[in-house]
Amino acid sequence: xxxxxxxRTYIWExxxxxxxxxxxxxxxxxxxxARRSQGELLGMVKxxxxxxxxxxxxxxxxxxxxxxxxxxxxxxxMESVRASMLLRLGVVTGLTQVAGVQHVDPxxxxxxxxxxxxxxxxxxxxxxxxxxxxxxxxxQEGIRVFPAGILRGEGPMVVASPGRHIGxxxxxxxxxxxxxxxxxxxxxxxxxxxxxxxxxxxLFRTALAHxxxxxxxxxxxxxxxxxxxxxxxxxxxxxxxxxRYYSLSVQIMRNKQNYYDALENAQRGGMxxxxxxxxxLSQVLQATRHGVREVAMVMARSRFWAMARKFSLNPRQEMVxxxxxxxxxxxxxxxxxxxxxxxxxxxxxxSRDLAExxxxxxxxPYGAGRSASYRVDLDRFTPDWAQLxxx
Numbered sequence: 001x002x003x004x005x006x007x008r009t010y011i012w013e014x015x016x017x018x019x020x021x022x023x024x025x026x027x028x029x030x031x032x033x034a035r036r037s038q039g040e041l042l043g044m045v046k047x048x049x050x051x052x053x054x055x056x057x058x059x060x061x062x063x064x065x066x067x068x069x070x071x072x073x074x075x076x077x078m079e080s081v082r083a084s085m086l087l088r089l090g091v092v093t094g095l096t097q098v099a100g101v102q103h104v105d106p107x108x109x110x111x112x113x114x115x116x117x118x119x120x121x122x123x124x125x126x127x128x129x130x131x132x133x134x135x136x137x138x139x140q141e142g143i144r145v146f147p148a149g150i151l152r153g154e155g156p157m158v159v160a161s162p163g164r165h166i167g168x169x170x171x172x173x174x175x176x177x178x179x180x181x182x183x184x185x186x187x188x189x190x191x192x193x194x195x196x197x198x199x200x201x202x203l204f205r206t207a208l209a210h211x212x213x214x215x216x217x218x219x220x221x222x223x224x225x226x227x228x229x230x231x232x233x234x235x236x237x238x239x240x241x242x243x244r245y246y247s248l249s250v251q252i253m254r255n256k257q258n259y260y261d262a263l264e265n266a267q268r269g270g271m272x273x274x275x276x277x278x279x280x281l282s283q284v285l286q287a288t289r290h291g292v293r294e295v296a297m298v299m300a301r302s303r304f305w306a307m308a309r310k311f312s313l314n315p316r317q318e319m320v321x322x323x324x325x326x327x328x329x330x331x332x333x334x335x336x337x338x339x340x341x342x343x344x345x346x347x348x349x350x351s352r353d354l355a356e357x358x359x360x361x362x363x364x365p366y367g368a369g370r371s372a373s374y375r376v377d378l379d380r381f382t383p384d385w386a387q388l389x390x391x
Contacts, residue, residue, distance in 0.1 A: 057243035067249035106133035118236035176217035202238030207280035246291030303381040316343040
């Protein structure tokens with residue numbers, strides 16, 4: 001029986017489902033722009049050394065894990081995620097004592113398993129494994145707890161938001177296919193994903209996979225996070241790389257409402273999904289451009305340290321520079337008071353250390369009086385061709 005909301009039918013109820021169509025002509029420019037930016041980023045990655053490449057990948061993948069959860073209102077500690085990611089990728093060891101690593105490690109493992117196993121087929125077993133990692137204690141619904149790693153139950157799967165005013169009914173955005181057809185829907189999706197039509201562009205395939213999986217909505221919870229993990233898997237397959245160098249979830253998080261609107265419009269429209277593909281390609285473009293900027297920053301930090309090693313920095317100076325140049329740092333400058341705090345020293349020593357760093361041209365002073373601070377001018381350490389790429 002066809003179920004409708006406000007007189008509209010969902011795409012999975014249409015007789016042509018899931019034979020998606022789109023206007024390739026309308027999308028040609030958007031596809032070309034996304035591909036150029038993607039190629040530019042991956043070209044930069046190939047031009048840097050392994051240490052810098054790993055740093056860029058860790059930064060992007062940490063942002064992906066944190067933002068993928070944040071889209072659904074789940075907050076993860078970035079420092080813990082970074083420590084877990086460094087361990088997972090074998091970049092460093094000895095970080096198991098960082099607070100929260102054990103808690104986030106299974107979640108980090110979802111992304112690393114997907115991307116490092118990009119050559120492996122997508123199966124229900126892989127999806128269920130990711131699902132159990134996201135919900136190790138099961139799925140809480142009221143006072144009941146349902147097991148993770150299985151298809152959803154018999155009840156209807158409805159995506160809704162609370163009414164705008166007290167007493168008003170919730171707004172239903174989407175209702176997924178019924179449980180009686182769910183196995184067949186999942187099998188059809190996996191068969192397509194593992195053997196896509198010849199000639200289908202990889203970015204189109206990624207966008208289609210995202211929309212298709214989230215429309216089937218096969219799990220009791222976590223469908224969005226799993227859909228975005230499948231997106232990362234598809235991108236790794238497209239690029240033939242086990243690491244990610246840009247985060248699509250960061251970009252989606254920045255445009256969260258537009259993301260939900262684009263999905264809802266596609267799920268409640270016809271089989272022509274040109275608008276969804278156009279929106280998705282625009283997000284790939286912005287995400288890869290952000291990735292280019294991040295790689296340029298990695299290169300700038302590397303060049304900065306190459307210059308800093310020419311001087312005999314004392315332990316305090318080295319520690320403070322590492323702190324403000326860390327990819328995780330939220331500060332881009334250091335004042336005398338902040339230097340004292342970081343180095344556990346007094347104002348006289350801090351003033352002398354800072355003056356020496358200015359004399360080495362490693363820091364540059366800004367402001368005066370109480371607003372005086374010292375910054376690393378990373379722009380001058382960024383290669384000219386990277387600066388052109390980020391402008």
